[in-house]
Amino acid sequence: xxxxxxxxxxxxxxxxxxxxxxxxxxxxxxxxxxxxxxxxxxxxxxxxxxxxxxxxxxxxxxxxxxxxxxxxxxxxxxxxxxxxxxxxxxxxxxxxxxxxxxxxxxxxxxxxxxxxxxxxxxxxxxxxxxxxxxxxxxxxxxxxxxxxxxxxxxxxxxxxxxxxxxxxxxxxxxxxxxxxxxxxxxxxxxxxxxxxxxxxxxxxxxxxxxxxxxxxxxxxxxxxxxxxxxxxxxxxxxxxxxxxxxxxxxxxxxxxxxxxxxxxxxxxxxxxxxxxxxxxxxxxxxxxxxxxxxxxxxxxxxxxxxxxxxxxxxxxxxxxxxxxxxxxxxxxxxxxxxxxxxxxxxxxxxxxxxxxxxxxxxxxxxx
Amino acid sequence: xxxxxxxxxxxxxxxxxxxxxxxxxxxxxxxxxxxxxxxxxxxxxxxxxxxxxxxxxxxxxxxxxxxxxxxxxxxxxxxxxxxxxxxxxxxxxxxxxxxxxxxxxxxxxxxxxxxxxxxxxxxxxxxxxxxxxxxxxxxxxxxxxxxxxxxxxxxxxxxxxxxxxxxxxxxxxxxxxxxxxxxxxxxxxxxxxxxxxxxxxxxxxxxxxxxxxxxxxxxxxxxxxxxxxxxxxxxxxxxxxxxxxxxxxxxxxxxxxxxxxxxxxxxxxxxxxxxxxxxxxxxxxxxxxxxxxxxxxxxxxxxxxxxxxxxxxxxxxxxxxxxxxxxxxxxxxxxxxxxxxxxxxxxxxxxxxxxxxxxxxxxxxxxxxxxxxxxxxxxxxxxxxxxxxxxxxxxxxxxxxxxxxxxxxxxxxxxxxxxxxxxxxxxxxxxxxxxxxxxxxxxxxxxxxxxxxxxxxxxxxxxxxxxxxxxxxxxxxxxxxxxxxxxxxxxxxxxxxxxxxxxxxxxxxxxxxxxxxxxxxxxxxxxxxxxxxxxxxxxxxxx
Numbered sequence: 081x082x083x084x085x086x087x088x089x090x091x092x093x094x095x096x097x098x099x100x101x102x103x104x105x106x107x108x109x110x111x112x113x114x115x116x117x118x119x120x121x122x123x124x125x126x127x128x129x130x131x132x133x134x135x136x137x138x139x140x141x142x143x144x145x146x147x148x149x150x151x152x153x154x155x156x157x158x159x160x161x162x163x164x165x166x167x168x169x170x171x172x173x174x175x176x177x178x179x180x181x182x183x184x185x186x187x188x189x190x191x192x193x194x195x196x197x198x199x200x201x202x203x204x205x206x207x208x209x210x211x212x213x214x215x216x217x218x219x220x221x222x223x224x225x226x227x228x229x230x231x232x233x234x235x236x237x238x239x240x241x242x243x244x245x246x247x248x249x250x251x252x253x254x255x256x257x258x259x260x261x262x263x264x265x266x267x268x269x270x271x272x273x274x275x276x277x278x279x280x281x282x283x284x285x286x287x288x289x290x291x292x293x294x295x296x297x298x299x300x301x302x303x304x305x306x307x308x309x310x311x312x313x314x315x316x317x318x319x320x321x322x323x324x325x326x327x328x329x330x331x332x333x334x335x336x337x338x339x340x341x342x343x344x345x346x347x348x349x350x351x352x353x354x355x356x357x358x359x360x361x362x363x364x365x366x367x368x369x370x371x372x373x374x375x376x377x378x379x380x381x382x383x384x385x386x387x388x389x390x391x392x393x394x395x396x397x398x399x400x401x402x403x404x405x406x407x408x409x410x411x412x413x414x415x416x417x418x419x420x421x422x423x424x425x426x427x428x429x430x431x432x433x434x435x436x437x438x439x440x441x442x443x444x445x446x447x
Numbered sequence: 448x449x450x451x452x453x454x455x456x457x458x459x460x461x462x463x464x465x466x467x468x469x470x471x472x473x474x475x476x477x478x479x480x481x482x483x484x485x486x487x488x489x490x491x492x493x494x495x496x497x498x499x500x501x502x503x504x505x506x507x508x509x510x511x512x513x514x515x516x517x518x519x520x521x522x523x524x525x526x527x528x529x530x531x532x533x534x535x536x537x538x539x540x541x542x543x544x545x546x547x548x549x550x551x552x553x554x555x556x557x558x559x560x561x562x563x564x565x566x567x568x569x570x571x572x573x574x575x576x577x578x579x580x581x582x583x584x585x586x587x588x589x590x591x592x593x594x595x596x597x598x599x600x601x602x603x604x605x606x607x608x609x610x611x612x613x614x615x616x617x618x619x620x621x622x623x624x625x626x627x628x629x630x631x632x633x634x635x636x637x638x639x640x641x642x643x644x645x646x647x648x649x650x651x652x653x654x655x656x657x658x659x660x661x662x663x664x665x666x667x668x669x670x671x672x673x674x675x676x677x678x679x680x681x682x683x684x685x686x687x688x689x690x691x692x693x694x695x696x697x698x699x700x701x702x703x704x705x706x707x708x709x710x711x712x713x714x715x716x717x718x719x720x721x722x723x724x725x726x727x728x729x730x731x732x733x734x735x736x737x738x739x740x741x742x743x744x745x746x747x748x749x750x751x752x753x754x755x756x757x758x759x760x761x762x763x764x765x766x767x768x769x770x771x772x773x774x775x776x777x778x779x780x781x782x783x784x785x786x787x788x789x790x791x792x793x794x795x796x797x798x799x800x801x802x803x804x805x806x807x808x809x810x811x812x813x814x815x816x817x818x819x820x821x822x823x824x825x826x827x828x829x830x831x832x833x834x835x836x837x838x839x840x841x842x843x844x845x846x847x848x849x850x851x852x853x854x855x856x857x858x859x860x861x862x863x864x865x866x867x868x869x870x871x872x873x874x875x876x877x878x879x880x881x882x883x884x885x886x887x888x889x890x891x892x893x894x895x896x897x898x899x900x901x902x903x904x905x906x907x908x909x910x911x912x913x914x915x916x917x918x919x920x921x922x923x924x925x926x927x928x929x930x931x932x933x934x935x936x937x938x939x940x941x942x943x944x945x946x947x948x949x950x951x952x953x954x955x956x957x958x959x960x961x962x963x964x965x966x967x968x969x970x971x972x973x974x975x976x977x978x979x980x981x982x983x984x985x986x987x988x989x990x
Contacts (some may be wrong), residue, residue, distance in 0.1 A: 123970050173924070173974055174942045207875060207885070210928045215936035245875045311921055312970065412969075 082274040086112045086334075087366030088437045089354050091341050091381075094119025096411030097373035098324045099145075102152050103434035104371075105331050109441070112365050113328065114356055115334045115375030119319040119375060120412065121329055124423055125309055126283070126316025127183030128160070130167040132424045145431035146227050146424065150182070156323035157290035160273070161185055169225070173309045175217025177225070181424075186294055187316060190280050190305030192222045197230040200277040200308070201269065204237040205246040208311050210281040232276065236268040248284040252315050255286040256335070266300045273303035283307040284351035287322055332428040339363070344381050352442055368444070373410040373430060392440075393433045406444045408433040450643035451477045453811060454629045456616050456658050457650035458482075459489035460592065460797055464804030464823070470606040471826060472812055473820040475641055477608070479631050481615040483905045484596045484725055484898070487652040487718060489797060489909070489978060491753025493675060493700045493707050494592050495521055495686060496528060497798040498585040500535055500560075501693060503552040504545065508674035509774060510556045516799045517586060521593075523801075524828045526854050527595040531701060533686030534568060534588025535560075536738060538582040541691040549690055550583060560585050574682040587686035589702050590798065591657045593908040594855065597898060598828040604897050613901060614640070619647055619661040624661060625787035635901060640825070649791035653754040654720025659791050664784040666791045669759035670716065672752050674723040675709030676731055677955075679746040679916050679964075682706065682739045689738055690701060696734030702917065704880065705748060708735045712755075721752040746964050749955030758794030775803050777810060788814075829857045836861045843867055844874060848882045855910060856887070863890050877929070878922035880915020888912065888929050903927060903948035916964070918952040922969040949975055 090101045093115030128146070136142050146164050153160050162168065162182040169177035171190050175228060180187075200218070202211030215233035222229040240261045243250040254261040273279050285307060290447045298305050307316060336356060345353035351370045356363040372378055372395065378386060381401060386395045394402040395409045411426050411434035411439055453469055455462045458480025469476040478488060482605040498517050499510030521528050539547050553560045561584045566820035568582035569575050600610045611631070618630040620641075630644045649666070651658040657667035683702045689697035700707045711727045728750055732743040757774040775795030780786040790810060795803045801882075805821040813820045832840075832853045840860060844867075853860050866886045867873045873886035891900045891909045903913070903926045912926060913919035923945055931941040949971060956968045 123973065125973070174945065175938065176942070205872070208873075208925065208928070208929065213928060213931050213938050213941065217942060220939055244872070309974075310972070311924055 084366065086110045086365065086367040087441055088371060088434070089111075089114070089365045090120055090371045090373060090434075091115075091354060092373035092375065092377075092411065093321070093325065093337070094121060094373060094375060094411055095124065095320075095426035096433075097371070098131045098321070098328065098436070099149060099152070099427050099430035100371045100373055100410050100434040101333050102324070102331070103148060103326055103431050104438050105328065105333050106148075107408055109436050109438055111333045112336065113333050113365065114339070114354065115363065116338060116340050118318060118325075120423075120426070121317040121321035121393045124314055124317040125312055126320055127170065127187050127257075128162075128424045128427075130179035130181045133164055133181050136424055139428060140425075142428055142433060145428045146182070148431055149427045151319065152324065152327065155277070156327035158184060158320050159291055160208045163406040165245045170253050171214070171218060171308055173311065176221050184316060184320075185291065186285065186305065186307045187283075189304055190308055191306075192209050192218070192225070192229050194226050194227050195221075195229070196227070196278065197276050198280050198306075199232045199234050199272055199276040200280045201272045202233070202235045202282070203242070203246060203251065203284075204235055205244065206248065206251070207245045208247070208281065209308075214280070214308060222270075231280075234272040236269060236272055240264060240265055241320070248282055248310050248315050249313050251284040252287045252318075255284065262326065266297070267413055269301045269305075273301060274365065275353070276303065278306060280306045280308050282310045282334075284310075285315070287315065287318050289319065290323065317327075336363070336365075340380060341374070344372075344404075346404050346407075349402070349405050351407040367406075369406045369408065370443040371408050371410055371430075371433045371437050373433070375412045379407065393429070393436055404442060408437050409432075442445055448628065448641050448643050449477075452478060452644065452815065453477075453646045453648060454642050454644040454646045455650055456629070457487070457652055457654070458484050458596065458600075458610065458612065459487050459650065459652050460485070460596055460599075460800035461489075461652070461792060461795065461803050461807075462648075462650040463596045463603070464610050464800045465648060465792075465807050466603040466610065466896055467599040467828070468804045468808040468821060468823050469811070470603040470608040471822045472808060472817065474808075474815065474817060474819075475607065475814065476603075477644075478600070478603075478610045479614040479616055479629065479642075480610070480612050481634065481654070483900075483902070483907055484600065486592050486653070486754055488709065488758060489592050489596060489652075489800075491675070491751055492592065492673070493698055494702050494796055495698060495700050495798070496590040496703065497796070498533060498587045499556055500533065500549070500559050500587065501552060501581075501688060501698075504692075507552060508560065510552070512802060513796075513798045514558055514586075516802055517588065519824045520590065520798070520802060521588065523599050523823070523826065524590075526831070527591050527598055528703070528827060529589040529591075529703070531685050532606040533585045533688060534563070534572065534582040535585060535688045535690035536575060536577070536582045537690050537736060538569065539578040540582060540737075541689070542922050543580070545691055553585070554837050558585055559617045572685060572687065574741070575687070575730050576738060576740055583690065585688075587688070589686065589700050590797070590928050591703070597909065601897055604732060608872055611640075612898075612905075616658060619658075619789070621662060621786060624785055626789045635793060644788075645815060646704060646788040646790070648807060648811065649789070650807070652793075653756040655756060655791055655793050659780075659860050662786050662789050664778075664779065664780050664786055664789070664791075666778060666793060667759045668793050669714070669757045670718055671755040671757060672715040672721055673710035673755060674727040674750060674752045675707050676728065676729065676735075676750055677748040677846060677849050678706045678708060678742070679704075679748045680706060680713045682696040682742060682745065687738055690811065696731040697738070699735060699738065699742075703911070708732075708742070713803070715754065718754040718756070721754065723752045736889075746916070748900045748932055749952070750957075750962060752954055756793055763912050779814075781814070790814075797951075806849065831859055835918075836864065839864050842982060843872045848876070848884065851882045852884065856890075859890070859896070862895070863887050866890065877925040878910070878912040878915065880917060880922075881911040883910045883912045883922070883962055885925075885929065888926055889933060892926075892933055892935055901938055903930070903944050904951060907948075913948070913952065916979065917967060918956060918968065918971065919949060920974065921950070923948050946975070
């Protein structure tokens with residue numbers, strides 16, 4: 081077999097693309113992944129919302145896909161807790177609550193419960209987060225839920241420069257790279273925590289930090305920590321991206337990051353190549369199957385807006401037939417404007433498209 | 448009871464123009480507006496300051512009026528006008544006889560115009576369709592409608608006039624055949640008020656009929672819906688008109704960082720609950736594409752509909768709305784209906800708002816027995832920024848930020864600069880699209896400004912915050928936190944304010960089916976957790 085040929089080429093490294101690449105790789109197939117950046121992870125909340133899982137409820141492979149995702153995120157050092165049937169409240173950006181099924185522990189720590197005594201900690205200079213607003217909203221909302229929770233608000237000042245105005249991205253970067261910053265943060269949080277059983281901070285505790293590192297950080301602060309959602313970029317989302325991405329790299333998936341896909345080469349109903357806009361020699365990736373997980377950027381690659389997918393997850397053209405027999409779609413491309421919430425759709429469709437792409441391998445030429 | 452000589456109902460361009468005109472004549476007046484400034488047709492139009500070219504073939508008189516007013520508005524409110532000029536483009540498939548008619552009529556009406564070859568026209572506006580036949584120039588311009596209304600209100604307030612926002616009139620009390628007082632209710636606080644007056648002026652636009660009914664009189668108004676698109680692009684730097692009999696989708700107005708394409712025309716029963724249809728949107732894009740190829744693939748920021756309130760004597764027939772006069776009518780209800788101290792003004796257009804106000808005020812002054820002359824054509828609405836403030840502004844802020852702020856705030860810029868000097872962190876940009884600093888946000892939300900914002904949308908009308916590509920997803924949150932921090936709102940009020948603001952923004956995006964704006968909308972809805980919006984457009988123009 082041609083050594084430059086892959087079993088599956090996956091385009092896009094949002095949640096659906098990464099899951100698709102992982103799922104194909106887990107069958108010991110040769111996978112290429114092309115991506116310009118972390119896609120929807122920048123925006124996503126980093127947890128799986130109940131509402132969406134309920135909406136997908138009829139899908140027979142949902143359990144399998146979510147289990148696969150949980151296993152991968154655990155391997156990657158960013159474990160998700162909870163289960164698909166559960167519905168527990170986590171704070172949203174306006175300080176009200178949304179129902180969540182699965183989330184990393186750091187986000188679950190912001191879950192309200194009876195007699196909780198928590199302090200919301202803001203950072204001086206981080207103007208897009210207001211601890212007083214959050215604390216007041218959480219107090220009100222939990223009272224409405226019949227929970228006697230105590231939320232106080234404190235602001236801490238850090239001597240380290242986190243930009244003016246400070247952003248959670250800058251803080252997370254410092255958290256990852258600068259041990260002095262970390263110890264300064266530990267001291268400040270420890271002081272703010274006195275008298276409370278839990279600290280709630282804006283999501284900012286590192287893009288690279290793995291679960292053991294966060295546990296260590298909590299031990300040093302001496303108090304359990306929870307992260308609250310912020311305006312994008314979403315730190316929990318980027319953290320998950322980072323972990324899944326590095327895990328894929330370790331499993332031998334060939335990753336091409338930073339270059340956009342220019343076009344799909346389609347001949348006689350088969351996608352025969354993926355043209356990547358890289359400098360120098362043109363980069364053309366050839367795969368038995370191709371998974372398109374580019375979100376709405378797919379519209380430009382498909383040269384038209386996609387009216388839908390067939391039962392095999394293949395994008396259809398205006399005439400209602402599959403654009404290519406070996407081209408499968410995953411992710412928000414499928415929603416046709418309805419929007420995706422939280423990621424379960426990405427996981428399910430990524431997983432499903434990977435299975436179809438892997439299974440179809442070798443059968444196309446015969447048709 | 449509070450009392451004044453004149454109560455004006457309606458805070459659009461006409462009402463604001465009347466308030467300013469009366470205050471210049473030394474007549475005390477209070478304006479009651481049911482929402483915030485420019486809540487009706489004024490805030491939902493192209494923002495085109497007509498040169499008259501649009502009307503010149505059909506109605507030379509209206510064209511001349513427009514031309515004169517165009518010049519006056521440019522002179523009295525330069526900070527509201529982007530004097531970009533305009534083109535009337537001759538499209539390949541349109542009637543060539545009309546082109547010549549236009550040229551002759553423009554000369555007759557005195558509209559300064561040059562005839563351009565296709566090459567010259569495309570030299571000025573390279574994105575015009577390659578098959579155009581030529582173009583005529585004209586002095587069209589874009590006017591920031593919110594700023595224009597604010598300028599009129601601000602100038603009037605400085606002379607003692609009063610403006611109440613969110614004051615919905617629910618009764619006009621009469622005694623012995625004369626208006627005695629106007630009763631209103633604050634829709635945000637629920638408080639009621641009554642203002643005794645010698646006269647009331649109905650300048651309620653699309654709502655004029657129902658306001659007139661409160662005094663027991665009838666005013667014939669015909670409501671026409673127009674739908675417009677806001678594109679996140681400036682494919683032309685001049686106003687582009689299609690040189691043909693006025694129709695749908697033939698005007699593109701560059702408005703700051705965006706452009707507005709419109710409009711449609713459809714009879715509706717009233718000004719509330721307007722819905723844009725996807726046919727309208729598609730039709731506008733198709734027509735726009737004929738003028739500027741590629742326009743249909745531009746990023747649409749939002750869709751909005753407004754209502755033109757046209758004077759309609761007895762026209763109830765099937766004739767298309769554009770055939771009805773764009774002129775205006777002044778009703779003296781004393782002579783017409785036997786209700787003294789009450790006049791209504793209906794019809795007209797944004798460009799001639801000042802002229803309408805002048806006629807109303809002439810009549811009102813006469814009825815009040817006051818000898819006066821209209822001075823609004825000569826008096827500048829707002830002094831320019833002084834050199835010292837300008838120097839300070841460009842020292843303290845990046846030049847584009849400083850200059851945008853100067854245009855918005857005028858002399859008030861000094862107070863914002865003082866705030867930044869005292870607390871440099873206030874120089875932070877809260878709206879990256881429209882370059883609004885935290886200091887300016889806090890200023891318009893604060894109580895020391897003459898026309899404080901009460902909602903996040905009000906902030907938008909004063910600063911353009913939320914009008915750019917993010918449609919308030921980021922800057923709306925920041926404005927909400929600012930209102931909370933300044934104790935304008937409790938946390939739950941602040942959250943409710945943001946929700947209702949975003950709801951309006953989302954409605955305007957409900958029709959957009961592809962491209963970046965859909966992702967923006969998804970992001971916004973995912974963050975703030977909403978169901979996809981219903982297909983209702985409303986909200987003000989985001990030009």
